[in-house]
Amino acid sequence: MTFANIGSHGGDGLDEYAGDVWFGKLDARAKLVGIFTFVVISAVLTNMELVLISLTVALALLVASRLPLTHIAKMYMAAVPFILFASVSVFLFSGWERGIEMWMRTSACVLPLLVLAAGTETFDLFAGLRRLRVPAVITTLLMLTQRYILLLSEELSRMTTARRARGFKGARNLTDRYGLKVLAFTAGMVLVRSFQRADDIYEGLKCKGFDKEMTPWRRSSIAINDVLLATGLAAVAAVLLTVQLGVIA
Amino acid sequence: MHIPDGLMAPVVSLIGWIEFLVVFAAILLLSGKKIKEKNLPRVAILSAGIFVAQMLNFPIGGGTTGHLVGGALFAMICGPAIAIIGMTVVLLVQGLMFGDGGITALGLNAINMAIIAPLIGWGVYSLLNGLSAKKTVPGKAVKGIIVGAAAWASVFVAAAACAGELAVSYAVSSGTFGIAATVAVPAMLGVHAIIGVGEALISAGVMLYLWSVSPGSITTIDKRAKALPGWKGVLSGTTARAVTAILIVFALTLPLYFLYASQGRDGLEKTMQDAGTAGEKPLISTPFSYGQNYFSALFAGILGFLAVALGAAGILRLARMRTTRETGP
């Protein structure tokens, strides 16, 4: 699923659209706080009307972000198996209402995360996490990992092309010993190249005085748009939560 | 098996997050020395490598494809501690870059794929290596089987844990969240038993490739356990590692079991009532008693298996210690 996205020509991953839309220019911290709050609360809603409201807000966010819908749809399809599985099973056991509620709730949670992922430069997301006090070990690992995912996936697509040029079309099924062997060797080669580069990269970092953190130079500051987005989403979430708790109590 | 948000019962997700944070913090503290600055690029690039390796899809029949999880592979290459950290990084990158996997569900996803999978993979790998290494140097075929078994087990147990979480969510929330055990368990275990085969084959292939091309990159090469006398020998050996791994995994499943025991039955009963009194008849009137028993049986089975495995392994180990000492110089 992710292979199609990374390997696609002209795209360095999914945030190629991030720069084009107004949503992409917002401060990452505001987006993180706002969207996370909204998603966490949407995940616990059990009342049909509340779930419906949360889904509507999620869709509104999607539309307002101006991100290309086909792109988001593709990402959504990747999450569909689990959502479908859960919704159908709930439907079979507990009826229509609960089944649809499950679908809506999970979708209301998935969509804002897709908007966040597609609408923000990944590096900025990680830098935003750091500014939100996530430990440096984790954020530095994230930044380095992302940098090298791009590199390795290029190598992988080169290897895949080379394989295809020699007529390899992928393993046919699990009993295709030759096909699986090729896949395993490809994975192995990717890993071996990784090891070899790791020490070189460490030296490269030390040459630039690296000391545990990769903080960016240009730092975005919070503007009115950021505050509006974060507080807007948080406010909706707070209202939904209060009603939900009231329903339980 | 990346679980999205909104699927699990809130209390289950909360337990997942707490468990994950505790284990992760413990790992960071314990291997603080290892995560020196010099290792950051190594862990990052290995995480990137596993991430990219996850992109290799293999068909599992019926037109669907599965993909590598990689937890076991990670652990076999550089040990469980680094694997736990690395797999967590992979999950975070997947979630933040692609929206793959939720954030309330991150705790549970991490437990399944970043903690249980590496631990089981490493535990089984250590155990089988320990058992086989005594006789002769294992050939390629044997090594491959060991790796494959470890990888398959890692996927299967992780899927079982996921099924358990779904089932408990269902039971505890009276059917609002989660998926009933009667569906969740067979579905998850069935699909992942097959995916596990792919994982086993690819992991074995990769490890064999690494062994032949650059064995130096693997840092968990099982050294023949130095024959220390008595208990020390038992604790420092490969069996001990396996036991530790299984114990940790078992400990992780306990809270959910207790949750189920305390609230789950009520929740299931309530679902039964709702189903009976609701205007719309559900399509399936579940034999809930079957679901309950199945679930309990599953746990009992796991407990029993663990007890037997631990006992057997420990006994084997002690027996071998005795014989080596008896036949010593």
Next chain:
Amino acid sequence: MKPLEIVDVGFAYEDGTVALRNLSLSIGSGEKVAVIGPNGAGKSTLLHLIAGFRTPFSGQVVIEGRKLDDSNADDLRRHVGLLFQDPDDQIFMPTVEEDVAFGPRNLGLDDIEGRVARAMKGSAVEHLAKRKPHRLSYGMKKRVAIAGILAMDPAILLLDEPTSGLDPRSRADLIRLLKGMDRTMLIATHDLEAAAEIADRAIVLNIGRLMEGTMREVVMAGDLMQDAGLELPPISKLFRVLESMGYPVDDLPASLDQAVEQLTRVMDRTGKHAHAHIHEHVHNGLEHDHEHPKATAVGHQPRDEK
């Protein structure tokens, strides 16, 4: 105080393979020196050793008057701008300008804006400031990596095979760039033509030092070059052939510029001008006598025929 002094340096890997032996070298401020040798000669190792990445080593490495050892390696590294052979080993940030700023920021230097601007200008990548490095061509990546090093204002640049992997145009551009830079450099390369164009001096390395001298002297030592597994640049070979045909050659030029300069010098010295003509002749036994028709070279007007 010299930017770099190496005295009797030796280094061997853990498995015992000797990579460098009894190496001494001194580089003055503003000098550009090439380390030439075939693959495996230890050029890369030397550069990495100077950058403090290969310990322990025997001998002394003195950077701007300070002796390199384990304790100050991290500190001295900032004075030594190591350019890796693979630019992806030292490009980390999501945009070019962020990556160029990465070094100075980590080192806590002042005037980041100014440094970044100057470095990008010095490496001719200002127009790429907001671009994503991993989408750039190999040649451009190298320039970005160079900018990243320049921004830290090192006392000496250590360039590891800077022209390898570049297409002819990019290579020419890079050579011109490096030639025009007013910086002290140590360039490890097996690209003799590039070395000849950029560097004033060279040492030939094959684990130990084989010789040291100006590029010209190095190129003249034909046998040594051959033993070291190095090929003369085409222009040198051409002049070798001309020399054997009687053309007066003072030194073998190693680059086109040097060749042109030689030709002009010879012409000035003898007060003559160049002819090119083709004629037919017949050999009669041992002696032959032929007359040249008074032909003029293509495109050349003899001075006295105006």
